[in-house]
Amino acid sequence: MKPKRRTAAGLALSALLAASPAAYAACDAGPGVLRGETSKVALAFRTTPPVIKVGELFSLRAEVCPQAGTRVSGLKVDASMPAHKHGMNYQPRVRQTGPGSYAATGLMFHMPGRWQFTFDVETPAGRERIHVDYTAE
């Protein structure tokens, strides 16, 4: 009986947390932070190095912040150049580093110009797609 109650309380607490502004802090804007959102999730990320160099591999760390009632089960990261109709020549690898936190390595923008990140946030209800533009120089 007791353990079950704790779980229920825990769930209620995390729902509360998810709904409270505090839970969004990780996805807030800030220096060097890029972000995007849908009605169900917000996502914020930083790249290393902070300014992406054409032709150099880079990595990123992303935080995913769901709205109340949404649970995040995974993240996919990709990027393309919409005007040139091509993607990257390298396949990033994404790993989860904590609840809602992900690290992606092996990204590369091989041409200068407008690139678009595509983040697919996986939730039990389906995929939430977030696009974030970036101009590489």
Add this chain to the structure above:
Amino acid sequence: MRRTAALIAAALIATGAAAQQHAGLSPLAASPEELRNIQRHGPWPQPVPRDPSNRVSGKAEAIALGRALFFDPRLSPRADLSCASCHLPERTLTDGRERAQGGGPAKPRLDRNTPGLWNVAQGRWFGWDGGSDSLWSFTPRPILHPDEMGASPAHVARLLRDDANLACRYAQAFGRAVPPEADAETALVDAAKALAAYLETLVSGKSAFDEFREALARGDAAAAARYPADARRGLSLFAGKGLCSVCHFGPNFSNGEFHNIGMPHMVEPGRVDPGRHGGIRRVRADKYNRLGAYSDDATRTSGSRTLHLTENHGNYGQFKVPSLRNVALTAPYMHDGRLATLREVVRHYSELDIDRLHQDGDALLKPLRLSDAESEDLVAFLRTLTSRGFPDLNPVTGPCKPQGQR
């Protein structure tokens, strides 16, 4: 009247359109965007980073061994080809042929054009298909290929051991005697690493373009005015509406990647050169790649690109974007040498056959429809990428002196 013309010219420049070099206009005139595009093609020369996968990269003794090997025809068992037979010092380290000529009695015509090797260490992928991920892992290809030097690892090991001079240089470079016959592969890999150390030293000097770029950066109008007007207009096309610098990017005029510019890739009737598609498979299967046992980078971090490589259907018919430094000296052009002159290359981009571009070819490429004058300007610009000086390539190697002696 003149004032109006100058104003119009200035407006053209400001909009990044064909920046007309105009009488009375400062040789420093350029829009901020154009200025930035031009500055991205330098500085030059670029430092050559040490290759962590090659423990003798940058080591003087290995460079000396590599230099001796580069010019030594005995590396091929028939003694008919050295590296320098195809990469001729007097021809900017290429051979002037459309496609390379192999060795042996048949002297077969190979599938591809011989690239010049100046500044080769600026690249990340080697071969037109990028089938090798390091300079040293490329080198066994010509050494072992039956149509090229046709050697075996055992042959290379024997040559290194039996020649007193090479054996002495090997010992100085690697700090041990040449491995025994049973470990001939190690000897081959070491020879490849010494050759790569030598290739890393092939850096060409500044060109007229570099001098102009530097003059622009320091705001030196007198120096900038020395840059020919036609080349200046050609540069505006190159970095502007021609979009050339999107692929021919950065100080070495290459983004180091692979694109399909609509060149035919039929080698002979019924056989095509798959380009990057084949290169990705080759590099993944290569036991000498940066992730393999022969890499000296214990962390394997320098193998990240190879690790993250991905195939896509557009790879078929893509070739490496060649550097354009010294391009006026390395005719004929393209992976199979099918274009004889820079004029023909510019015509290719000007008249581009969209239908021939692979369906997944770069959407960025459009026929430029350049006027004759514009084409001449673009060629004039490409000619200013020729270095004013090349370090002397002396093929004569003196006897190896035991360590400590001079």
